Amino acid sequence: MDVILPCLDEAAALPCVLRALPPGFRAIVVDNGSTDGSPEVAAELGATVLTEPHRGYGAAVHTGLEAAATDVVCFLDADGSLDPAQLPRLAEPVRAGEAELAAGRRRPTARGVWPWHARAGNVLLSALLRGRGLGVHDIAPMRAVRRDALLELGVADRGFGYPLELLVRAADAGWRVREFEVAYGPRADGTVSKVSGSLRGTARAARDMARVWRA
Template sequence: MPQSVAVDVVLPCLDEAEALPWVLDRMPSWARPIVADNGSTDASVDIARSRRVPVVEVVQRGYGAACHAGLMSARAPLVAFMDADASLDPRSLELLVMAHLEAPADRPCLVVGARQPVSRAAWPARLRLANRVLARRVHRVTGAGLDDIGPMRLADTVALQDLAVGDRRSGYPVETVLRASRAGWTVTGVPVPYLARAGRSKVTGTWLGAARAVHDMSRVLSA
């Protein structure tokens, strides 16, 4: 891998002080983390700034809002996204970069990490089922052979900034895949380990939260 910064890594963050040190400590030397803070009331922002990690303060609530704000601050040739809850290992980013390098160079490329749970606790049954249904629907619409519409993604920075993904809630990853496919991008997936997160998810930690996330994604698919 290159020694200089090749990838800006957007970390959407809402009260992830428990997990953030582990995530930042495992960030590759060629990747620059950007914490897109969505209103944390714990020490998340202080942890990031104490490590000289750029922090983008995102006033608008929503996963997509945090992703978009982080994306627009990215300057490296490639930009990646991953959760800041220690469910994904930053060292897996190398797998996405290698898949991007192997893709055709004549068009932008979006690589999506396909989560491979290391235990039952890492990915509850209700979420695996919802994600399986979602991936099938995305395949029918786009033809993209993705097993997972996961939170770890990597793409060409400028091309993604120009893609104008509009969702600011949980539908952001789905809209990214839809728009990239329709724009003629290479869209591919690569398996990545999926760990039990630190703390409870603010989005899918309950049946209600999971239902809201599925609703947001379904809304994007139906638009």
């Protein structure tokens, strides 16, 4: 099963993440402009490495999705904050035809991992999605989904709004969605997420997601 990992300067984390992939899960690392040798590290560890020159989370994951070859694909951050060992638990209900999408609901393993400014926005957006009939509590970066179904959704955002647009479109399409709790820790280098862990990163994500919601 293909696992798409969008990547920007994650050379320190990639060895731990890629070596932790369960048997039968194949890494597709989509480099999004790294300057720290991430593509070379990923290639040395046996991953398929793609380059997406257009900066943006959505751009990277869509490039990986188009290149994937398995019926079910998974998405995972490359920073080591999420445990790849959880992927089979998400992939199984999708593979078995019990859901079109399975998503991780993050549970922080330490204080400060998921700051209040990032969590507050996540709580609000999740509540809005539940109002549309989608029973989720997190706009999570760990997912398993049917590849063809996701391509047919036509998710257009190529920035940080991609995960929200995916869920909005899934709700409108009447998808069956399963949610599983997953441990959420610091990045492999001990720091917090470059997106949700900083005010600047959260602001960028909020801007993109607000654009998606208005649309």
